[in-house]
Amino acid sequence: MASALDSLLFFFLDLLLFPLSAMAQTNGSISLGSSLSTSDNSSWISPSGDFAFGFTPVADKNLFLLAIWFNKVPEKTIVWSANIDSLVLDGSKDELTSSGNLVLSNHQGQEIWRAQVTNGSVTSASILDTGNLVLRNSNSGITWQSFDHSTDTILPMQILDMGTSSTLSSRETETNYSSGRFELDFQADENFVIYTVNLPTMAHYNSYWSTSTMGTQSQMIFNQSGYIYLRHTNGSMHNLTSGNIVSTKDFYHRATLDFDGVLSGACGFNSYCRLDETQRPSCNCPPNYSYSDPSNMFKGCKPDFVSESCEPNGSGKGPRPQFQMMEILNTNWASADYQWYTPINEDQCRETCLGDCSCAVAIFKGANCWTKKLPMPNGKMYADFGGKALIEVPFGNSTSQIPSPSGSNNGKSDRGTLILIISTILGSSVFLNLLFLVAILLVVFFMKHKKLLRHQPEQISLGMNLRSFTYKELEEITDGFKQELGRGAFGTVYKGMLVSNAGNFIAVKKLERLVADGDKEFKAEITAIGRIHHQNLV
Template sequence: MSMSFALNAEPNTVWYNNRSLLQNTFSDDNFLMRIFLPHDIAVPSINDSIVPSFACGFFCAGSATSCDAYIFSIFFVYVSTDFSQRLRWPEIVWFANRDHPVGENATVQFTELGDLVLYDADGTLVWSTNTANKSVVSMNLTGSGNLVLLDRTNVEVWRSFDHPTDTLVISQTLQMGQKLVARTSSTNWTEGKLYLTESPSSLMASYVALKNGSLEVFTSFQETKAPDYHIQLPENSFGLEFARLDWDGHMRLYQWINYSAWVPSDIFDITDPCAYPLACGEYGICSHGQCSCPDVAIGQSGLFELVDAKGVNHGCFLTSSLTCGSARKTRFLAVPNVTHFNFVYNWTTNEDHCKLSCMDDCSCRASFFQHKDISSGFCFLAFNIFSMINFSAQSYSSNFSSSAFLKIQDSTHKSLLSKEKRAIVLVAGSLSFVTSVIVAVLIVLRRKRDEPLEDEYFIDQLPGLPTRFSFVDLKSATGDFSRKIGAGGFGSVFEGQIGDKHVAVKRLDSIGQGKREFLAEVQTIGSINHIHLVRLIGFCVEKTHRLLVYEYMPNGSLDKWIFQNHQADPLDWKTRLKIISDVAKALAYLHSDCRQTIAHLDIKPENILLDEVFTAKISDFGLAKLIDREQSSVMTRLRGRLGYLAPEWLTSVITEKVDVYSFGVVIMEILCSRRNLDYSQPEESCHLISMLQEKAKNNQLMDLIDPCFFDMELHMDDVL
């Protein structure tokens, strides 16, 4: 028997996430699935058995009677022969909105313009293929599980295979730059901390292809007929299989076996049970497959607790959470003979420098150090703590030692010393004070002597830095800093010429940060690249000199164009709208598309620069803060300019949303051609945001627009 209702979809089609779609009806199911685009969902096989096939629709992991979080996804599914009674054994192979589930009555719309869009029930845009106006005329789910959008000549304009999630199906390849990102847990579909990707270096793959019966790894740049690495997989007569990077770090092959179930097997079959990232959970130490918490491993207690008292392999957590800016100090817990499951050294240094680098970085959770000789070794800074391995217990080389230094929060403890011991300590401390002072002076003198060499060594070890200039070079480029084009609270900006490049050189007046902190900032800003961020060309760090070299922006900063009413050629509405859009794109990139969230913390017109065609670019990252993805906020001192500070600054606990508040203020200033705080105005008019609230209540928003700008009057509907 062969039954099928496979279909193509045409533009101007809408699917609603409700009971109008084919769904499972058994209340004891631990999932709810609604199908709207199947492909041969009933496939005949040996002995007239029905085997799973691909379908597309909404999936909810949870009780079928109380689901409220759905994912638009592609899945393997088995359907009983009458197509109405039972949907069984679903396995998700791709999802569009894993981090942003939708609710009942959400819609998937294949628009008239050829865009495939997911909206939540309240109309919120959740996901899109961004294929509008690209000649898309049809949508199809192929037999290999590839959701494709086609033009009139059946050329693929967009396909799900190019946007992998955590799974590879047969004929799908993981290309250079793509990655599989594991789920957070077996029941949580959101992106976890583990991913698999390809690199052209070392033994990493150029791409991976899952083919019937084997997993083939190609390490060359060009596709060849023969793979460089071949993993033979168990035979499967149906050809129904997929490979998934699971939440625990195992890469597993799932095969349809004996007409009845998906059977997993470990693809790489690593014999060492400790070699997986979550073998013992976060902070867990693995020794011959047995797990323990770090404090227990070194004979202490009270610093860590088990995530699950019933199973030590679920990991450990700090009893006192790490807090940036806390009054309590942090310290290191030294755990000898321990290494990280995937130790990749950041640089060669000594143990003290390795520890100091982690201590100075709030987001660093631990430093791992492996000695290559008595005085130096390899340093690895961990920002996520996965499972660790007892180095002495494994069959590794014993030519060098490895230690973990876990950052923990110090707590106040009562002294356990007796009165006699305290007296001894007091006397000993007094006697050693003078000696300590002498030693300290000698150390300072020696460090002063060695500091230039150490700094040069440190700079050489930092990857990804932009071009380094000497102070003499920049002094010459700016005509001895004679062509000043701007100034701010942290320094002055000078026009300069380096070769054929027109540049802006920012010279920091005061040193508010050390050399290493300055270099860390340069490294971060130099690594980001976006059309609406001013490009950092280079830097200078010599003695007390700190300079940054940026691309030159001929039209200067935005404030000169919106606050000076005598400007002979004021910005028209189209240009103002473009500037707003440009800044929004830059903030979206900083907040969402970088490895760490970057909060600028000083969004204002003076830090929005304009090029020759008035393309807007954000500049000046001197106050920026990096926020790890797992952090919801950071604690920092008040920074920024009065009038642009969000209310959250009152608590000193902020998120990237403070930039959104500042950007909102800037938008109002662009529209109204005046500053938010203008003390030259009458008292009742000096605060623009307060005026906005009052005018909105009285339906008088048009009064805020400068009547001198007739172009904005013509576009009043858009302005409002």
């Protein structure tokens, strides 16, 4: 846990450093009856000029936030705001009323926000050089201060302890100041934790970071030197910042719980967090998944296909050949397991998920396989994981990733490619389906016709011109001179059948000896046979 503590600012809190510039001190007291408006571009300034309090446009520039910001920084950097969940339109007003109430009203005069004073009446207000907006009573005592009602940022000289200042809430996005998905909380057990939050119910999921210091400290302090530490009840300190901190005399400091939460809880369901080249998190969707909200990648991902549901009366088991597994290296959804198999190899892990209608993703590492179902929270890609995520997707729908079967499955891969091609063709359109069917029929017809031609060289019409047959052809016609019909003077007669006249039998005479006039006699016999056949036809 020590390493997590030492990395608090680096991972969770965005530390901002801005160079200081000199400015003359002014009187920062604000009297009763003073007001600010969105239309006059006015603000209340701290004595040093380092901080300002007033309205600042956000989003589409037609909405306004009542906020405190660094006044000397070119890019207006907000450190506190009053109406993060209730932006106002132009014409709105903030007023320190004559009765001592600091009230924000919208353009229709409706009250949007009020500083809840609990300690006496207010006689003045001021914005301090620490960035703290305070309301004072007649004895100059503080009756209300912005440091007790932090939003997403703490500043040097600010303390978080049990009570109203015990929580930091992130923004929803970088440009949306509404309450976001992450919360740093000083719990009643004195443990500092960071949660992911379910919007809009604001219910807490399990914490993904904590100091694990229950009952040992009383405050988290951001001191003037730029260090953040825990002060324990026994007076000891535990530093949460590491390395050398640049001087607060030369730079502005702030610590902010960023809108992305930075660590594994940053991304929504079914997506996974990946640090980019600047070590900032980006949320990615698995293959065949897309962002639930394209304008906000932190809201998770949804499948681009209809997931197969388990039949109520079925076992939910069995092969699903219409699905395949795509892989993402070094990626895991650590808290979404429902089954664990070991020992097992990668092919078995793939088949296990494909055979389970509840399985959407399998994680394979070593000889272990964890199956997971949707929705999957807290996805993360990290280089030292050493395993891979196997994502179940339909055949033919994946373009963002390439399947990575093991080298022993080349045959399966080839068959899968063939199935993919055929599926793509058949699924394209009715016209292509018909064209594909006609092409198959034509191929079958020509192949059969070609085969028949090879066996039909004897196609003639009996009674017309005679033709010669080879011995091999005659051998095929008679099935190897198999059935004997009778014997003549010069040879034996066999039963045969021409392919072109299926069902009509012929007689084939095989000469066994030759005489001087044998050839003439044989031709005369053939002519007589042909004449008899012609008469039968008539």
